[in-house]
Amino acid sequence: MPVVKKIEDIVVERYTSPMTGRPTLRDVARRAGVSAGMAGRVLGNYGSYSDVTRRKVQAAAKAVAYSPNVIARALKTRHTKTVGVLIPDITTFFWTTMVRGIQDRAARDGFSIVLCNSDEESHNEKAYLRTLVERSIDGLIMCPTLDIHSFLARLSRGGTPLVLVDRHVPGLRAATIRVDNRAGAVEAVTHLAALGHRRIAIIKGIDGVETSDERFAGYVEALRDNGLKVRPSLVKEGRFLKNRAITATQELLRMKDRASAIFVCNEPMASGCMLALKESGVRVPQDISLICFDDPVWAEYTSPPLTTVSQPSYTMGMLAFDYLLAQITDRNRKGKYLQDVVLKTTLVVRESCAKV
Amino acid sequence: MPVVKKIEDIVVERYTSPMTGRPTLRDVARRAGVSAGMAGRVLGNYGSYSDVTRRKVQAAAKAVAYSPNVIARALKTRHTKTVGVLIPDITTFFWTTMVRGIQDRAARDGFSIVLCNSDEESHNEKAYLRTLVERSIDGLIMCPTLDIHSFLARLSRGGTPLVLVDRHVPGLRAATIRVDNRAGAVEAVTHLAALGHRRIAIIKGIDGVETSDERFAGYVEALRDNGLKVRPSLVKEGRFLKNRAITATQELLRMKDRASAIFVCNEPMASGCMLALKESGVRVPQDISLICFDDPVWAEYTSPPLTTVSQPSYTMGMLAFDYLLAQITDRNRKGKYLQDVVLKTTLVVRESCAKV
DNA sequence: TTGTACGCGTTATCAG
DNA sequence: CTGATAACGCGTACAA
Numbered sequence: 001m002p003v004v005k006k007i008e009d010i011v012v013e014r015y016t017s018p019m020t021g022r023p024t025l026r027d028v029a030r031r032a033g034v035s036a037g038m039a040g041r042v043l044g045n046y047g048s049y050s051d052v053t054r055r056k057v058q059a060a061a062k063a064v065a066y067s068p069n070v071i072a073r074a075l076k077t078r079h080t081k082t083v084g085v086l087i088p089d090i091t092t093f094f095w096t097t098m099v100r101g102i103q104d105r106a107a108r109d110g111f112s113i114v115l116c117n118s119d120e121e122s123h124n125e126k127a128y129l130r131t132l133v134e135r136s137i138d139g140l141i142m143c144p145t146l147d148i149h150s151f152l153a154r155l156s157r158g159g160t161p162l163v164l165v166d167r168h169v170p171g172l173r174a175a176t177i178r179v180d181n182r183a184g185a186v187e188a189v190t191h192l193a194a195l196g197h198r199r200i201a202i203i204k205g206i207d208g209v210e211t212s213d214e215r216f217a218g219y220v221e222a223l224r225d226n227g228l229k230v231r232p233s234l235v236k237e238g239r240f241l242k243n244r245a246i247t248a249t250q251e252l253l254r255m256k257d258r259a260s261a262i263f264v265c266n267e268p269m270a271s272g273c274m275l276a277l278k279e280s281g282v283r284v285p286q287d288i289s290l291i292c293f294d295d296p297v298w299a300e301y302t303s304p305p306l307t308t309v310s311q312p313s314y315t316m317g318m319l320a321f322d323y324l325l326a327q328i329t330d331r332n333r334k335g336k337y338l339q340d341v342v343l344k345t346t347l348v349v350r351e352s353c354a355k356v
Numbered sequence: 357m358p359v360v361k362k363i364e365d366i367v368v369e370r371y372t373s374p375m376t377g378r379p380t381l382r383d384v385a386r387r388a389g390v391s392a393g394m395a396g397r398v399l400g401n402y403g404s405y406s407d408v409t410r411r412k413v414q415a416a417a418k419a420v421a422y423s424p425n426v427i428a429r430a431l432k433t434r435h436t437k438t439v440g441v442l443i444p445d446i447t448t449f450f451w452t453t454m455v456r457g458i459q460d461r462a463a464r465d466g467f468s469i470v471l472c473n474s475d476e477e478s479h480n481e482k483a484y485l486r487t488l489v490e491r492s493i494d495g496l497i498m499c500p501t502l503d504i505h506s507f508l509a510r511l512s513r514g515g516t517p518l519v520l521v522d523r524h525v526p527g528l529r530a531a532t533i534r535v536d537n538r539a540g541a542v543e544a545v546t547h548l549a550a551l552g553h554r555r556i557a558i559i560k561g562i563d564g565v566e567t568s569d570e571r572f573a574g575y576v577e578a579l580r581d582n583g584l585k586v587r588p589s590l591v592k593e594g595r596f597l598k599n600r601a602i603t604a605t606q607e608l609l610r611m612k613d614r615a616s617a618i619f620v621c622n623e624p625m626a627s628g629c630m631l632a633l634k635e636s637g638v639r640v641p642q643d644i645s646l647i648c649f650d651d652p653v654w655a656e657y658t659s660p661p662l663t664t665v666s667q668p669s670y671t672m673g674m675l676a677f678d679y680l681l682a683q684i685t686d687r688n689r690k691g692k693y694l695q696d697v698v699l700k701t702t703l704v705v706r707e708s709c710a711k712v
Numbered sequence: 713t714t715g716t717a718c719g720c721g722t723t724a725t726c727a728g
Numbered sequence: 729c730t731g732a733t734a735a736c737g738c739g740t741a742c743a744a
Binding site: 022067068069070071072074075080082089090091096097099100103104107110112113114115116117124128130131132133134135136158271274275278296297298300301302303304305 | 378423424426428430438445452466470484487490630631652653656660661
């Protein structure tokens with residue numbers, strides 16, 4: 001039978017601060033000569049207390065440089081002031097910029113963000129998702145990959161505030177911030193058609209992924225509207241990857257009846273495409289015209305400056321966080337913030353498309 | 357006098373899972389018909405247990421889709437499997453790439469990263485630092501701004517594993533991962549001098565910041581070594597910012613005895629510089645040569661392709677995490693991992709520098 | 713091998 | 729207004 005059941009039974013007055021070195025509420029309480037509960041009240045200013053205790057506690061807190069233990073608080077209150085951000089790849093302009101938007105807004109409201117890169121792999125995504133819910137994040141901003149829908153549905157039913165970015169998942173109860181990809185693509189391809197191009201190639205993203213499919217749909221629509229045929233040989237899949245775009249471009253260049261223009265569906269693929277073009281000695285826009293979805297800073301400096309379809313990614317990031325925050329703080333009327341927000345893209349005409 | 361002191365006093369068998377919806381250890385214990393302690397043991401496989409209980413518990417855990425509450429665990433074990441990453445701006449190539457390196461390594465070891473952008477403002481930095489320690493991060497990777505040294509010293513004395521990236525803080529007990537900025541700058545400027553340039557301008561970063569000062573020192577050294585004078589009028593401060601670089605470049609262009617080459621000290625400033633050059637109709641490299649510290653992907657596609665000093669930022673990120681992890685897991689021999697790692701830069705010669 | 717009970721640092725309730 | 733104390737969920741020393 002143990003001699004001592006509770007340490008306090010024998011050493012109430014000999015409490016020493018924990019090994020971590022960080023002072024706790026009880027440290028400041030002892031120093032202020034009040035109870036821990038009291039100290040908690042004034043530091044968290046709730047409940048009521050006299051003016052003199054307030055001063056004592058505050059002085060003590062300052063003296064020991066007290067800062068609350070967020071972990072302990074989270075265990076009690078069940079919210080962590082943390083949101084997860086799960087995206088394909090921080091390394092691309094679109095995502096970097098969006099993350100910056102999210103982070104700026106989060107910081108304003110005292111939230112931390114934990115960042116994960118899925119690389120478009122659903123197994124990575126699932127693993128990260130698991131980690132994130134284990135960490136009791138207050139909400140999640142994510143760009144869903146292909147095979148994640150059922151998993152997400154479960155998460156969403158669990159009540160976790162959720163904002164999807166870039167891609168929409170039909171039937172899922174979640175806010176979505178995205179752009180009108182189809183319209184953006186239509187604008188891009190129409191621009192080419194208006195310049196007289198009749199053989200317009202596309203380097204698509206990943207089949208089945210909404211943004212990719214919609215951009216392709218826009219491509220098809222614009223061709224049709226301009227009386228042009230969709231030629232399968234001019235349609236390449238680049239999986240949103242630079243290297244795949246290099247291969248795709250090389251294939252396009254090898255054709256006997258070559259395209260006079262290429263519509264590339266994101267920034268890394270545009271890099272790859274330009275690289276391949278350059279290595280083949282093909283001049284833009286004299287030999288071939290190029291237009292790209294996404295408007296990275298460098299589009300302005302390339303040779304030639306790139307005509308692009310610009311997405312408001314920074315704004316999308318801010319919006320995403322704002323919608324998430326609304327769901328977090330107003331859980332009961334969560335449904336109110338479950339809109340599907342579709343923003344417009346902007347065609348930025350520079351010098352990579354020529355008349356034919 | 358309260359009727360019930362502990363809920364367990366009356367409803368030991370009627371325990372219901374918490375509001376969060378997530379099952380706890382006690383849920384699986386109940387389901388498996390064992391004690392919570394037992395369930396904890398098999399799920400965390402420590403202690404000992406019979407084969408039959410193991411199966412019962414595992415089955416129960418799977419049945420209710422149990423996942424541990426990391427918050428509660430952290431409160432007990434005092435480690436969070438989370439590291440802070442505090443950098444100037446995720447939006448620039450150097451930092452994006454490094455963060456990706458950090459994240460990849462962190463994921464491998466089951467760590468989450470929480471991301472903060474200081475924008476080189478020490479008040480932001482202090483605020484984030486406070487947040488991060490309140491969150492009991494296991495370690496911190498950061499790029500220190502100017503006025504943070506004493507604050508950091510305190511943090512470091514507190515025992516938080518710390519890895520500095522990009523910049524070194526003399527006298528601080530922390531590992532550092534950086535490049536030899538002086539040597540990189542020497543190489544860049546020597547390259548220009550070798551091409552015959554005698555009036556070489558520099559657009560510096562932020563005076564007082566180590567990377568900036570060292571790149572400037574390299575510039576001075578290379579000029580001297582090549583028998584050239586340091587002309588104050590050719591030295592501009594761009595604060596590492598695109599917009600400041602635009603102004604600086606315009607000033608440089610307005611001079612009567614204009615520079616024939618510019619050494620720009622980071623990527624965003626290179627953007628600004630190129631923009632200003634282009635708007636003034638100045639051709640690179642025919643009218644002026646340009647060399648840039650940092651080697652973003654787009655350096656290859658600009659007009660002309662940029663000659664740069666490349667930093668191994670992805671590797672730096674991985675290294676930074678590895679050093680941090682070593683400190684975290686081997687706290688007693690922490691000193692062993694407090695090296696100052698200095699990597700080499702690489703001069704990437706492309707087409708933005710011409711003979712004069 | 714298994715169950716019991718306490719503590720991590722907060723928040724929040726209850727009794728005085 | 730104030731002190732005492734339960735509870736959040738997990739880990740673990742101790743007793744059985």
